[in-house]
Amino acid sequence: MDNKLNVLKERQEDIFVSLASLLGAMASPVRIRLIHFLSQAPLTVDVMASKVDESIANTSMHLRKMLNERLVSVETLGKKRLYSLSPAVLEFWENYQDFSQKLDPTLKLETRDVYGDINWTNSLDETKKLLRAGDVILLDVRPRDEGVGEDDSVLVLHIPQAELKSSLKKISKKKKILVFCRGRLCALSAFSVNYLRENGYKAYRLDISWNVVKGVVYG
Numbered sequence: 001m002d003n004k005l006n007v008l009k010e011r012q013e014d015i016f017v018s019l020a021s022l023l024g025a026m027a028s029p030v031r032i033r034l035i036h037f038l039s040q041a042p043l044t045v046d047v048m049a050s051k052v053d054e055s056i057a058n059t060s061m062h063l064r065k066m067l068n069e070r071l072v073s074v075e076t077l078g079k080k081r082l083y084s085l086s087p088a089v090l091e092f093w094e095n096y097q098d099f100s101q102k103l104d105p106t107l108k109l110e111t112r113d114v115y116g117d118i119n120w121t122n123s124l125d126e127t128k129k130l131l132r133a134g135d136v137i138l139l140d141v142r143p144r145d146e147g148v149g150e151d152d153s154v155l156v157l158h159i160p161q162a163e164l165k166s167s168l169k170k171i172s173k174k175k176k177i178l179v180f181c182r183g184r185l186c187a188l189s190a191f192s193v194n195y196l197r198e199n200g201y202k203a204y205r206l207d208i209s210w211n212v213v214k215g216v217v218y219g
Contacts, residue, residue: 025069030054031062035085038072039093040146040182040210042084047145090211097184111190111205118193120178120204127178127206128216131155136176138206138213141192146182155217161188164195176202183209 026032033052037043043051049059063083066072071089075082085093101107111118120127130136141161159167161181171177177196181188189205196203206213 022069022071025065025071028062030058031066034059034062034066035071035089035093036182036185037146038083038085039090040142042075042082043146044080044082048083051146094209094212109185109187109190111187115190115194118190118197118203118205120206124208124212124216130176131216134175136178137172138217139171139177139179139192139203140181140210140213141179141188142181142210156213161192164192168199171196171201173201176204178204178206180206180208180210180213183207183212 026035030052034048037048037051045056045060045063048063049056052059054062063072063074067074067083070086072083072085075084097107122130127136131138138156140156140158141164142158143160143162157171159170177193179189179192179196181192184207193203193205
């Protein structure tokens, strides 16, 4: 066989091995949950450990594996180490959810059976027009320790789900409220919509992540 062809075949095999290793770095329920939370904002190990219900040592072990495959990067800020997802992983995470739910529709977080028909069904373009016209309010119910509430956009109201009860007066009942949290696999938005509806608000669940919401707000 031609030596040049052998070189290409060897390179091909190396790529296959590397691709398998890359997928293996994500093939863990804990690491999938880490991606889920890191897709919102950079986080420290201790915050992530509390989110995924793991010890700091075990969470650090998973993050090292992800770091070795360049799925995440880390920045030292004083005594803290702040982990961020690669931009390519953010894109992969959204596409992978699409892919998995096409193969198996049961992988969707169905909120209808629990809370009824609460999802917002307008397209992103329509939503953007309504937002720009001031006809709807975007409500972010993610916890403060996930790096939210730092932008000063007047188009997004940030009230963590745990603070809704004490902050209802900040939310207008005259407009439709579009509630989002960590994306399509987060239940906080569904719980929040149900609570708002019980208190007389016209609330709907946005079945998208903050990274998609940003496109609506700033796009």
